[in-house]
Amino acid sequence: MAKKKVLLMGKAHSGKTSMRSIIFANYLARDTMRLSPTLDVEHHHVRFLGDLVLNLWDCGGQDAFYESYFERDRETIFRSVELLIYVFDIESDCPEKDFDHFAGVLEAIEENSPDARIFVLVHKMDLVAEEERELILEDRKRLIEESCISVGVQHFQCFGTSIWDETLYKAWSEIVTNLIPNIGVLKSHLSDFCRICDADEVVLFERATFLVISHAQAKKDADDGTRQSLTAGEEKDLHEDANEDTADRAGNGAATDKDNQHEALMSTSPHSAASPPINVQTLEEGASTPASPGGNATLSTNPSNNNNQQLAAKASNQIAPSPTHQFDAHRFEKISNIVKQFKLSCGKAQSQFQGMDVRNSKFTAFIDAFTANTYIMVIVSNSGQKNGQDWGQGTQKAATLMNIQKARSHFEQFIPRS
Numbered sequence: 001m002a003k004k005k006v007l008l009m010g011k012a013h014s015g016k017t018s019m020r021s022i023i024f025a026n027y028l029a030r031d032t033m034r035l036s037p038t039l040d041v042e043h044h045h046v047r048f049l050g051d052l053v054l055n056l057w058d059c060g061g062q063d064a065f066y067e068s069y070f071e072r073d074r075e076t077i078f079r080s081v082e083l084l085i086y087v088f089d090i091e092s093d094c095p096e097k098d099f100d101h102f103a104g105v106l107e108a109i110e111e112n113s114p115d116a117r118i119f120v121l122v123h124k125m126d127l128v129a130e131e132e133r134e135l136i137l138e139d140r141k142r143l144i145e146e147s148c149i150s151v152g153v154q155h156f157q158c159f160g161t162s163i164w165d166e167t168l169y170k171a172w173s174e175i176v177t178n179l180i181p182n183i184g185v186l187k188s189h190l191s192d193f194c195r196i197c198d199a200d201e202v203v204l205f206e207r208a209t210f211l212v213i214s215h216a217q218a219k220k221d222a223d224d225g226t227r228q229s230l231t232a233g234e235e236k237d238l239h240e241d242a243n244e245d246t247a248d249r250a251g252n253g254a255a256t257d258k259d260n261q262h263e264a265l266m267s268t269s270p271h272s273a274a275s276p277p278i279n280v281q282t283l284e285e286g287a288s289t290p291a292s293p294g295g296n297a298t299l300s301t302n303p304s305n306n307n308n309q310q311l312a313a314k315a316s317n318q319i320a321p322s323p324t325h326q327f328d329a330h331r332f333e334k335i336s337n338i339v340k341q342f343k344l345s346c347g348k349a350q351s352q353f354q355g356m357d358v359r360n361s362k363f364t365a366f367i368d369a370f371t372a373n374t375y376i377m378v379i380v381s382n383s384g385q386k387n388g389q390d391w392g393q394g395t396q397k398a399a400t401l402m403n404i405q406k407a408r409s410h411f412e413q414f415i416p417r418s
Contacts (some may be wrong), residue, residue: 003045003053004179005080008106010087011098012037015123018163019087020044020058023172023209023401026344027273029163040065041077041348049177049206049213050373053244063097070104074112078105081113085175087121090128090140090160099147106151120144126162133160166333173212173333183214186414191216193411198402200363203332203377204370210340212332213374335377339367357397364397368404371415376404 008016018032038060046054059069059077069077086105092098095307109116114140122140125133135379137160137410148156177183186204194202228233328334331353346353355368363381370376378400 002051002181003095004082005055005057006083006085007057007059007077007086007109008079009059009083009102010061010121011089011092012125014061014087014089014092015057016087016162017042018125019121019161019168019172020056022163023211024056025167025342028341028344032163034112037062040068048209049180052179054179061101064103066104070108074108075253078108078112081109082179083117083175084109084113084116084118085121086118088140088144090122090124090136099143102144103151106148106153110152117178118148118153119171120156120158120160121171123161124157125160126164127169130196143282166330166337169211169333169336170330173210173336176206176209176211177213177349180213182414186411187214187216188410189411189414190214193403193407194218197378197400198380199378199400200381201377201379203335203379205336205339205375205377207375208374210336210343210375213337335367339375366397366400366404368401370404371408371412374411376417378404 008017008020018027018029019034021027021032021035022029024044035408038058040060042058042060044054044056046056046060048054057077059065084105086102088098088102106118109118111402122137122144125137128136141158144156144158148154157174159167159174161167161171164302180186190202190204195218199216200218201215204213206213207304249285343353355366357363359382361382363379366378368376368378380396380400
């Protein structure tokens, strides 16, 4: 079992504990309001992808604690660090002191853990007017770069984040994938799987956090160059009516005419057509969601349930292609956020989340439990009919689900399990 020391540092009230609680402790953003400030150093052992354990040091940000970090406990705090995550509060009332602390942390890291990877999060960006965010973030990145260069740090990554949107998932996905030793091999096999499934995109999520681990996109079609990966809708369209529907999971089915080439990847679908759907009434805490205890959860979009339609519309709009083919850079993290909240809602109803299908006239997205520590999403565009059937339905749907099932054992070789 691999243990990785991760330092989480920044000024008091910058949001360090809130983001940790959302990512690793399944808090909703509004629930973080009741968290108390961190005093001194809190140690948390977080299991990620089964065998990978993050030894997370959540360091209090009061001035008195920094004096201790830099002097008495310097070696203890900064020795053997794999990752440093430093959090800036974009609305800090004393940015000069923040940068003084940041420079001191960088010097201590260079002295005790020179190989540590450094990530800087400019947090609470939701408090900045939307039209000014990009400009203000770029200015803050410039100051951070100057601080890093002044102490000899050449390599770091910087993200603007907020607990209220997908940017938090984007940043933490980038952070944790740096700790996966065989990520390159995993990406290669995921690309092969994307090609075999004839999918537009395939995305791999960590099971507990639903952070994005890796993804693969289809290449343009060799004949006409029209094959494109799918895009997300704009965030402002989340609550618009969508025409998607959720299909019942197939029990058995035939594969596509790629059977002869990819027979090893074909088998019976793991889903039972008899599994009843769960009607999600709301994602708000305390919601009552009718379900069979321990049953498998699939997303229902019964027209009589407006909240179900809204949730499916969110998922649909995040994946659907735009006419201009401008890809939303955060589309996967938006799906992470939506599906994780739905998964938590299933847990409150004493039901186990297995997967869901989201379908409209343009695409079908299959989200399913994959290996012991991952979920997978396979996106197939409904670009026409094949053998009289729409893509994402009938035989094509059964083939995709069977490919997912048969690929599980193969991917277990590259993804650690507990």
